[in-house]
Amino acid sequence: MIHTAVVKGLLLNGERCFLRMSYEPGSLECRLLIDAKQHLELALASLNGLPQSDHIQRQLKSVHQQLEGMHDLKRALQIDSI
Numbered sequence: 001m002i003h004t005a006v007v008k009g010l011l012l013n014g015e016r017c018f019l020r021m022s023y024e025p026g027s028l029e030c031r032l033l034i035d036a037k038q039h040l041e042l043a044l045a046s047l048n049g050l051p052q053s054d055h056i057q058r059q060l061k062s063v064h065q066q067l068e069g070m071h072d073l074k075r076a077l078q079i080d081s082i
Helices: 028-047 054-080
Strands: 006-012 015-020
16 A cells, blocks of 8 residues: 655645545555656645746646646556456
8 A cells, every 4th residue: 555645735737635545555656646746736836926927837736737647547547457
């Protein structure tokens, strides 16, 4: 099982997200994707307080969405192989 942190109040796609991924069974690849997304979420939370960081925040949100897509594909492949 994989333990991930809690990030509260993050804006993604214009919506406030309250993310809580407590435990998720998976592969090393899933763990790496989860970690990468978590690091981006923390960076976004930090940048939220900086003026004139909108462009960087949009880029990071785009990368986060790409990682989420990769993670969705990985999860779907794991389900199909069961």
